Each structure stands twice: as C-alpha cells, then as structure tokens.
Amino acid sequence: MNFDDKIPIYYQIKNHLYYQIVAGTLAPGVKLPSVRQLAVDVTANVNTVQHALTEMLDEKIIESKRGKGNFVTEDIDSIKQLKDKLVIEQISLSYKKLHALSLTDTEIITEFKKYMKNRSDIND
C-alpha cells in the first residue's frame, strides 16, 4: 500500500478499510483479515494497524471477538451513514479547495467532466 507521507499511516489504513466496507468489497458481517495479516498486506506495523482498527471499533463500523477476529458490522444503516459521511466530506473538501483556487461552479463541473472523459479514453 502506498502511503502519503503527510498523513498518519494508521489514518490511511483506516480510510482504506472504510472504503472497502462502503464499496462492499468487505461485506456486512464478513470477517476482516487478521491484524497480523493486514500488517503484512499494507506493509505496516501490527500496532499501527491495531490503532486503525481501534478507531473503527470506537466508531462501531467493525466488531471484535478476541480469538476469533474482527467483523464488519451487519448494521446496514451504519454503513450507509458512513458512506454518506465520507461522500459529503470529500465533496465539501474538494469544492472548498477548488473554489479557493478561483474556479467557478461551472468550471469545477467542466474540469471533472474533462477528467472523466480523459480517464475513459485512456482506459478504452
């Protein structure tokens, strides 16, 4: 996993897992890879990974069973709320930054569309 060296690693791991849960790659009720396995997968220390999981436990997106594993919550509403929160956070943050760069609303939409078209052309 490539880490942005400006943001704490545990925080990036947490977000990485949140995105998988929201995207359904990690489905409700499913067991997460073990702490030790995740540490190997993302190339970080076990304690760093545990830190990320602890925050996810606090936020009730995963549940822990000592000796058995960590499980994605089966509470679909929690996952939906998490998705909504992440989406609006990202849109808000992005809009503020682009607005601060003096882009008009129309320019912002246009730039995204250009980016999408460009991305689509490359991948075809």
Added chain:
Amino acid sequence: MNFDDKIPIYYQIKNHLYYQIVAGTLAPGVKLPSVRQLAVDVTANVNTVQHALTEMLDEKIIESKRGKGNFVTEDIDSIKQLKDKLVIEQISLSYKKLHALSLTDTEIITEFKKYMKNRSDIND
C-alpha cells in the same frame, strides 16, 4: 488559521499561501507578510512558517531577499502551472476517492451540483 491535525502544519501553511497566490490575493511581485508576522497571523511558530516558505522558495513560487522580504514570483507562467497542478491534483484525488466509494461518474457530477445548489440556497 484552523489546522487539520492529520497534516503537518508547515504543509498547510504552504498550501494556504499557494492558494492565495493562485487566486491572485497575493499578486505577482507582491511582498509577502514577514515570517514573524505570518507566524502571528496563522498562530504557528516562526520556524514552522519558515519551513513552509523554504519549500515555496525551492519550488520557485516566491523569491527571497534577505533583509527586505519574500516576494511572489513575477513569472506568470510559474503561477499558472502551479494553479493547473493544484487543480488537477485536487480533481484527481477527489475523483479517485469518490470512485472508490462506488459513485458513478454521473453520481459524482450530480452530488457536486447538489452541493453547489445547496450552498447557493443557504448563502442567498
């Protein structure tokens, strides 16, 4: 200035100044507030501010004259390139995250439009 506690302060200060330069609030050729004044303005240590300015010097967006001050570059092309870089970085990052949240291109555009409309309604 409100700092995000997940990102180094010097880096946020650098971006804050970059956005002002790109937006024209700090015009080409203009003298920046002194290091000591900026430290007071953003509520950070002089050395932290100096760290931000040093990176901006390295990236040739400002020029320094010891005893006189730091000046925004008069090279309009550099500023334009900086703007393009910041815009595409932000769009790319945002798109990747929203895409990772399973939003389609259409949904992304729709969400931004909703956000803009909502913001506009509130501010009217």
Added chain:
DNA sequence: AGTACTGTATTAGTTCACTAATACACTATA
C-alpha cells in the same frame, strides 16, 4: 493437552513535527 491461530496491551527506541529561545546577516531609516 498442545499448537496455531486470533485480538489486545505494554515497553522502549527512533524519527518527524513543532515549539521556544537565541543569534547572525542583510536592509532601511533616523
């Protein structure tokens, strides 16, 4: 019962970021 897995916690060391304090070199002004 023993082994191998699981999650959780603690200690200690290193690095980075931030701060405070101090000092030096340059410029402008009185």
Added chain:
DNA sequence: TATAGTGTATTAGTGAACTAATACAGTACT
C-alpha cells in the same frame, strides 16, 4: 552609528507516530 525591521539558522525540549519485541487472553483444531 544606532535602531528596527527583514530573512535564515541552530540548539534543545516535547509530543506524536511508527516500529520492534514481547507477552497475555481467547478460540479452534488436532
């Protein structure tokens, strides 16, 4: 010349993040 401003650098202390190592508690399987 002295003063007040400017930028730049260094030292030292603190805290957060990360790592390594180690250990403990729970579960599952042989």
